Amino acid sequence: MQDSIVRLEGASKAFATPEGGSVTALDAIDLQVRRNEFLTLLGPSGCGKTTLLQAISGFVELDGGRILIDGEDMTDRPPYRRPVNTVFQNYALFPHMTVGENTAYALEVAGVAKAKRREQVAAALKMVGLAGMEGRRPRQLSGGQQQRVALARAIIARPKLLLLDEPLSALDKNLRQAMQIELKTLQHELGISFIFVTHDQQEALTMSDRVAVLSGGRIQQLDTPRAIYDHPVNSFVATFIGASNLFDGRIDGDRLMTGDGTEIRHRRAPSTASGAATALIRPEQFFLAGEGEPFPTLDVDLEAIVFVGSTFELFGRTSAGKKVIAEIPAGRRSLIGDIERTRRARLAYDPAAVHLIHACAEA
Amino acid sequence: MSIAIRRRVQLAVLLGPVSLFLAVFFLGPLAIMMVTSFLAPGLYGGVEWTFYPHNFGRILGFADPMFEDFDPVYIAIFIRSVKIAALTVLAALIVCYPAAFCIARLSERWKNFCLFLITLPFFTSLIVRLFVWVLILRQTGLVNEMLLSTGMIARPLDLIYTDGAIILGMVYVFIPFMFMPVYGSVEKLDWTLVRASLDLGAGPIRTFWRIILPLTAPGIVGGAIIVFIPALGNFVVPAILGGAKVMMLGNLIEQQFLAARNWPFGSALAMMVMSVMLLLLLVYVFVSSRRGADAALNR
Amino acid sequence: MKIAQSLFRGSLVAYTGLFFAFIYIPLVVIAVYSFNSNPVNMMTWTGFTTEWYAQVLGFKTTVSENALYIESTGQLLQAVWNSLVIATSTTLIATVFGTAIAIGLYRFDFLGQRFYRVIMFMPMLMPDIVLGIALLIFFVNSGIHLGLMTIIIGQCTFLISYVFIVVSARLAGMDRTLENASADLGADEWTTFRRVVLPQLLPGIVGGALLAFIISMDDLVITYFIAGVDVTTLPMFIFAMLRRGIKPEINAIAVMMLTFSFVVASLGLYLRSRQK
Numbered sequence: 020m021q022d023s024i025v026r027l028e029g030a031s032k033a034f035a036t037p038e039g040g041s042v043t044a045l046d047a048i049d050l051q052v053r054r055n056e057f058l059t060l061l062g063p064s065g066c067g068k069t070t071l072l073q074a075i076s077g078f079v080e081l082d083g084g085r086i087l088i089d090g091e092d093m094t095d096r097p098p099y100r101r102p103v104n105t106v107f108q109n110y111a112l113f114p115h116m117t118v119g120e121n122t123a124y125a126l127e128v129a130g131v132a133k134a135k136r137r138e139q140v141a142a143a144l145k146m147v148g149l150a151g152m153e154g155r156r157p158r159q160l161s162g163g164q165q166q167r168v169a170l171a172r173a174i175i176a177r178p179k180l181l182l183l184d185e186p187l188s189a190l191d192k193n194l195r196q197a198m199q200i201e202l203k204t205l206q207h208e209l210g211i212s213f214i215f216v217t218h219d220q221q222e223a224l225t226m227s228d229r230v231a232v233l234s235g236g237r238i239q240q241l242d243t244p245r246a247i248y249d250h251p252v253n254s255f256v257a258t259f260i261g262a263s264n265l266f267d268g269r270i271d272g273d274r275l276m277t278g279d280g281t282e283i284r285h286r287r288a289p290s291t292a293s294g295a296a297t298a299l300i301r302p303e304q305f306f307l308a309g310e311g312e313p314f315p316t317l318d319v320d321l322e323a324i325v326f327v328g329s330t331f332e333l334f335g336r337t338s339a340g341k342k343v344i345a346e347i348p349a350g351r352r353s354l355i356g357d358i359e360r361t362r363r364a365r366l367a368y369d370p371a372a373v374h375l376i377h378a379c380a381e382a
Numbered sequence: 383m384s385i386a387i388r389r390r391v392q393l394a395v396l397l398g399p400v401s402l403f404l405a406v407f408f409l410g411p412l413a414i415m416m417v418t419s420f421l422a423p424g425l426y427g428g429v430e431w432t433f434y435p436h437n438f439g440r441i442l443g444f445a446d447p448m449f450e451d452f453d454p455v456y457i458a459i460f461i462r463s464v465k466i467a468a469l470t471v472l473a474a475l476i477v478c479y480p481a482a483f484c485i486a487r488l489s490e491r492w493k494n495f496c497l498f499l500i501t502l503p504f505f506t507s508l509i510v511r512l513f514v515w516v517l518i519l520r521q522t523g524l525v526n527e528m529l530l531s532t533g534m535i536a537r538p539l540d541l542i543y544t545d546g547a548i549i550l551g552m553v554y555v556f557i558p559f560m561f562m563p564v565y566g567s568v569e570k571l572d573w574t575l576v577r578a579s580l581d582l583g584a585g586p587i588r589t590f591w592r593i594i595l596p597l598t599a600p601g602i603v604g605g606a607i608i609v610f611i612p613a614l615g616n617f618v619v620p621a622i623l624g625g626a627k628v629m630m631l632g633n634l635i636e637q638q639f640l641a642a643r644n645w646p647f648g649s650a651l652a653m654m655v656m657s658v659m660l661l662l663l664l665v666y667v668f669v670s671s672r673r674g675a676d677a678a679l680n681r
Numbered sequence: 682m683k684i685a686q687s688l689f690r691g692s693l694v695a696y697t698g699l700f701f702a703f704i705y706i707p708l709v710v711i712a713v714y715s716f717n718s719n720p721v722n723m724m725t726w727t728g729f730t731t732e733w734y735a736q737v738l739g740f741k742t743t744v745s746e747n748a749l750y751i752e753s754t755g756q757l758l759q760a761v762w763n764s765l766v767i768a769t770s771t772t773l774i775a776t777v778f779g780t781a782i783a784i785g786l787y788r789f790d791f792l793g794q795r796f797y798r799v800i801m802f803m804p805m806l807m808p809d810i811v812l813g814i815a816l817l818i819f820f821v822n823s824g825i826h827l828g829l830m831t832i833i834i835g836q837c838t839f840l841i842s843y844v845f846i847v848v849s850a851r852l853a854g855m856d857r858t859l860e861n862a863s864a865d866l867g868a869d870e871w872t873t874f875r876r877v878v879l880p881q882l883l884p885g886i887v888g889g890a891l892l893a894f895i896i897s898m899d900d901l902v903i904t905y906f907i908a909g910v911d912v913t914t915l916p917m918f919i920f921a922m923l924r925r926g927i928k929p930e931i932n933a934i935a936v937m938m939l940t941f942s943f944v945v946a947s948l949g950l951y952l953r954s955r956q957k
Contacts, residue, residue, distance in 0.1 A: 078861055098864040099873075111862035115880045125866035128876075176867065389789060396785035397797075400778040400841065408804055408838040411812070411819035418818055477700060484697040496701075498950055503704060505895050505946035509919050510935040514707040516927060517714070517724060524710060524724045557704065608806070615808035618901055622923060632810050639814055639906070649818065652811045659808060667799070 024180055024212045025052040025075060029084035032070055032236075044070040046236035047084065052180070052212050053228075057203065059215045061223040062233035063259070068216045071233070072182050075214065077101050089179050099128075104173040105182040109189065110165045112157035118144070118168050119153030125176035143171040146205070163194045170202075174209060181206075183215045187222065199226050220260045224248065232256050250374055257299050257376065264343050265376075266298040275375070279339035284315040284370040299374040302332070305345035307354050308367035316367045319343050324359060331355055333364060412656075419649035429645055437650035456634070460654065463631040466545060467613035470552040471606045474560040477553060478605070482561065482568040497565075504558045512622045515551050516542065519623070543625035551623040552613050559612075560605040567601025603669065607662050615655040631655060708939060715932040723929055733933035757934070760918035767829065767904075767914060768897040771836045776890040778837070779844025780882075787852040805842035812839060813906035820907060827909025835907045836897050843896060844889035851885025891949050895942070 032045040044067045052058050060068040073079040075086060077098030086093045093101050104125065112121050120127075122140045131139075144150055147167040157165055166186060173181055183202075187195045203226050206213050217223055223230050224244040231241040232255075240252045251257035254265055268277035275283040275298045283298045308316045319335030326349065333345040345366050347355070358364045422434035436444075443454035485496045503511060518524045519542040526538040541547060571594065579589040617632025624630065631651060638648030714723060718730035739754035786798060804812070816835045820827060855878075863873040901916040908917060915938075922931050 076865055078864075097869075098861070099867050099869050103865070105862070105865045107858050107862055109856070109858060111856065111858040113859060113862070113877060124863070124868070124876075128863075128866065128868040128872050172866065393785055393789045393791065396781045396788075400782050403778065404800075404804070404838065404841065407816070407819075407834050408812075411815035414819050414822060415811075415815040477703070480693060481697045481700040484693045498947075499701060500704070502943065502946055503708070506942040507899050507916060507919075507935075507938050509899075509901060509916050509923070510938050511708075513919070513923060513927075513931065513935055514711050516923070517711055517932070518707060520927075522722050522724060524714075527722075527724045554703075554707075611806055612808055615810045617810050618920075621920075632808075635810050635814060639817065645814075645818060648814060652814050655808050656811045659806060659811075663802075663806060 022053055023051040024054045024056075024089055025050070025214075026087040027051075027071075027074075027084065028087075030071070030074055030081050030086065031083040032067075032074060032079060032081055043067075043236045045074065045081070045084075048236070048238060050231065050238060050241070052214060055206075055210055055212060057206050057213045057215065057226060057228045059217060059223040059227040059230045060233055061217055061220060061230050061259075064218060066233040067236040068218075068233050069184060070236075072105075072184055072214065072216050075180070076103050076105050076182055102179040103182060104176060104178040104180075105184060106166075106169045106173045106186045108184045108186065110157075110169040110186075112165055112168055112172075114157055116157075117153060118149070118155045118157065118160070121157065121168055122153075122171045122175055124172060129176065139175055140171075143175040144168075146174075146208070147171045148201075162190055163198070166190065166198065170205070174205075174211075177209075177211070179211060181209075181211060181213050183213060185216055185218070188217070188219070195222075202226065224260070232259060234259075251299065251376065253376055254297055254299075257297075257374075262302050262344055262346075264300045264302065266300075266341070268296065268298070270294055270296050270375070273370070277339075277341070279337075279341060281317070281337055281339055281341060282315075283317075283373060285373040285375055286371045287373065287375045294377065297376040299376060300368055300372070302344045302346040303330075304368050304372045305343075305347070305366040306368070307347060307351075307358070308365040312365070312367050314367040314369055316365050317343065318363065318365050319345075321358060321362045321364055324355070333358075333366075335364065415649045415652060418646050419653045421646045423644040423646045428643075434646065437647045438653075440647060441650060441654060456651075459629050459631060459634055462545075462629075463614055466548055466552075466630060467610050467616075469545075470549050470556065470613045471560075471609050473549055473553045474556055474609050475564070475602065475606065478557065478561040478564050479568075479602070482565040486565065486569045486571075500561050501558050508555055508618065509622070511555055512551050512619060515547070515554065515623060519547055519550075542623060545624075547623040548620050548630070551619045552609075552616060555619070556609045556613065559608050563601040563604035563608070564598065565601070566604075567598040571597050600670070603666065607666055611659045611662060614658060615652075711932055712936050712939070715929070715936040717929070720929055723927070723932065733929040734937070737930050737933045737937070753930075756913070757915075757918060760913045760915045763829070763912055764898050764915040767832050767836065768894050770833045771840050771897045772890050772894045774833070774837050775840035775844050775893045776886060779841045779889060779893075780848050780886055782841070783845050783848035783852055784882075787849065801842055801845050803842075804839040805846065807839065809839075809900075809902040810906075813903040816903065817906045827907055828912050831907045831909070832904050832912065832914070835903050836900055839903070840893040840897060843892050844886075847889035847892060848882065848885045851882055851888075855881055888949075895946075 027048055027050040030045050030048045030050075031043075033041045033043050035041050046067075048067075048071065050071075060071060062068045070079055074081055075088075077093070077096060081094060084094075088102060113124070116124070119137075119140050122143055123136045126136045126139060140153060141150065144152060147170050149164060149167050149171065152160075152164070152168075157168065160168065166189075169186070187198055190198060199222060202213070202215075215223075215226065224247075227244055229241060230244055230247050232239045232247065234255055240247055240256045242250075247256060248260055251260065257263045257265060266275060266277050266281060266283050268275045268281075268283070273284060273286065275285060275296060277283070283300070285298060305317075308314070317337060319333075319337055321333055321335040323332075323334040325332040325334070328349070330346045330349050333343075333347060335343050335345070337343060343366070345364075349355075418429060419437055420433060420435060422430040422432050424430050441456045441460065443457045485493060488496065516523070520526075521538045521540075521542070523542070525541060526535075529535045530538065575593055575597070576589060579593045580586070584592065615632045615635070616630065617636050620630045620633050621636075624633070631654075635648050635651045635655075638644045638651065642648075714726070715733060716729050716731065717723060717726050718732065719725050719727040737754065737757065739758075782801060786794060786801075812835075816831070816838070820831050820835075825831060859877055859881075860873055863877045864870075868876065899916060900914075901920055904914050905917055905920070908914065913921070919931065919934060922928070
């Protein structure tokens with residue numbers, strides 16, 4: 020129990036809509052965040068991830084349930100009395116204060132002496148790579164620098180937990196990637212838990228210790244990035260993270276038969292010998308079948324062959340009309356030449372790589 | 383203390399005193415004025431506390447039991463005031479609209495400088511700005527002196543104490559009121575839409591009527607209303623530039639209060655002016671609520 | 682096509698030039714002619730003099746040796762003083778009230794809030810003559826003696842509106858997440874207000890106060906009705922002079938007022954532009 024820094028028990032929240040109805044933002048969520056963990060809340064907009072973050076920071080009052088931080092009940096505490104700090108999406112730097120004043124703010128309102136404040140500000144700014152920038156105004160800084168000030172400001176009071184609300188979404192791609200690595204390093208140095216909100220699955224996979232995929236106010240799956248990618252519990256998670264080919268059908272021994280007669284082989288789920296299920300094959304798990312291919316295959320008519328640099332993306336349909344996406348390494352140009360001419364491809368896959376989602380796991 | 387109660391106390395402290403002040407000294411006087419407009423005038427000034435609905439009939443020209451037979455003089459003044467106010471709106475629009483387009487396309491620095499120049503007169507005395515036009519328009523004023531000395535006219539022209547002088551004076555003092563809303567709309571105008579219209583084959587004139595005018599209409603309507611309202615009941619401009627010859631609603635009301643001492647009739651006239659204002663405001667709120675209601679009010 | 686376009690552009694620029702000429706040439710004209718020595722026909726130039734300024738300021742000169750205007754200089758100064766007293770008091774009251782209402786309506790959601798907002802626009806839009814006579818009837822009926830006090834109260838009713846609108850605009854442009862950031866960093870409500878909201882609001886409050894001061898100094902109509910017999914303000918003084926007849930001294934007063942307000946307004950706008 021003590022290895023969790025945050026515990027949510029049955030956290031619920033509904034918002035009234037202007038039309039008089041209500042929307043469930045949090046549907047009795049249970050969540051435990053471990054100490055020194057980088058946890059990402061991932062989901063499409065409106066899935067409840069920002070509401071969840073604001074419930075932890077105290078800007079959203081729960082309709083039901085409890086929030087405990089480090090064993091203490093925080094449910095009814097105002098935001099300014101919670102040991103949690105936030106890096107806001109648009110940084111929310113105070114425009115009338117200098118970088119130094121912004122950074123020192125949490126210490127100042129806590130009544131820390133001036134000399135000590137200055138020392139800690141210098142240390143915090145150094146940590147985020149902005150040493151000596153105390154005198155600047157926020158608007159004189161670039162987006163990336165403002166981002167760093169927001170970080171320094173949020174960590175200076177050593178919160179037990181740092182919340183990050185899509186902090187990288189306003190940065191351009193290169194800067195975003197650099198910041199991803201820096202954030203991860205910073206988290207290790209500080210030794211505190213980060214809860215990071217994003218709608219960018221790439222970001223979630225690269226940075227997190229664990230990812231919580233949210234939809235409709237519920238946590239669909241909470242696991243390590245690899246587990247979520249390889250073994251999604253339902254088709255929402257499978258489609259939200261990465262590209263996927265999903266085949267709905269019934270299990271019959273070591274094969275899955277879809278309604279339109281396609282047959283997918285697998286090596287999973289000996290326990291459920293029959294029943295409805297969905298088979299997942301990631302595009303990169305397909306390869307072009309050779310002569311006398313030992314692996315099971317799927318014949319597709321190609322609609323488009325797109326060159327994206329390291330790979331070719333093949334967009335095709337099975338004879339039953341089901342859409343299939345495959346990713347083929349671009350190294351073997353001769354094979355591509357063949358299929359470009361015939362507009363047909365025989366795709367092979369390893370049955371061991373096929374993941375089965377059972378119907379009962381669907382939300 | 384619970385959060386809800388604390389919020390209530392804060393709200394009461396913030397809004398209580400000022401609400402009381404406005405209720406007593408703003409709504410109160412308006413209510414008393416409304417009551418007064420339904421009272422009978424005393425013979426030598428003052429008010430008789432009896433219900434007397436004839437003040438409004440008198441404005442429309444009907445005979446009233448005390449003063450006169452059918453006489454449309456007041457309704458004529460009312461119509462004339464509306465006409466002058468409407469012409470002022472039109473003239474101010476003609477003055478400001480093209481300039482707004484020119485200024486909106488300047489660089490940021492020049493834009494700000496031009497806006498500064500336009501708002502600057504607003505910060506100077508209204509009466510001084512009107513006095514300037516007396517010096518220019520009167521018989522021995524600048525225009526007449528110049529025309530006489532060049533020999534273009536033999537006798538001075540009657541420029542001052544005319545409807546035209548009043549409209550000129552009002553346009554002059556209300557320029558910022560018209561310019562700012564119009565400019566607001568013009569600056570927001572998306573020029574790619576204009577280019578799209580031209581690209582789709584509409585000529586410049588059709589593009590103006592179908593694209594530019596409708597898109598800048600909110601500013602035009604807003605400017606028209608905030609110029610029309612003070613123009614309708616204006617009393618300073620006619621008093622200075624209209625002389626005794628041109629009577630407008632504002633002067634008529636002043637006369638009823640300070641000279642004729644018929645307060646109920648003056649109140650009834652003021653009620654007319656106020657209802658026109660409320661009517662225009664309602665129209666504006668209604669129109670603007672149909673496209674993004676709060677944007678208009680929250681500005 | 683090209684020629685038509687540049688012709689159109691050119692005429693638009695010319696039109697805008699005329700637009701500014703229309704605004705400023707009259708002001709330049711009276712500034713120049715306020716130094717005209719012709720005492721009767723003010724627009725016929727007969728020579729340069731500072732005589733009229735000297736008279737307004739109460740200096741004895743060769744022309745005004747018989748000191749016809751000394752008395753009115755005293756009245757003028759009294760009117761200026763009255764205007765300053767009124768403007769200072771109304772600015773203080775209207776700024777506090779207007780700011781309070783703006784913050785109240787911004788910060789809290791309550792029933793009738795929209796209605797309240799509309800009501801707050803009414804005093805500003807109310808034609809001044811209507812408000813003037815309504816206040817007159819009210820004060821006379823309630824037996825309050827007309828004077829400085831009634832002027833201050835009367836002006837406040839609509840000046841509150843102006844301050845409210847300026848401060849509200851500033852509040853509407855404020856980033857609400859800054860308050861969340863402050864709370865998140867451990868500041869309670871009062872600290873957040875003092876350290877985050879107020880400093881950002883200050884330009885709006887100062888702007889509203891400046892506007893209230895200027896409008897109060899300039900108000901003629903409402904003041905005219907509720908001033909009573911004892912008190913004269915600067916606009917009332919000039920209005921009365923104008924009604925009696927036009928003399929060169931009015932010109933000098935007008936130019937001095939123009940200069941003063943131009944300097945103050947320029948300074949105000951300069952300070953604001955530096956703050957940005």
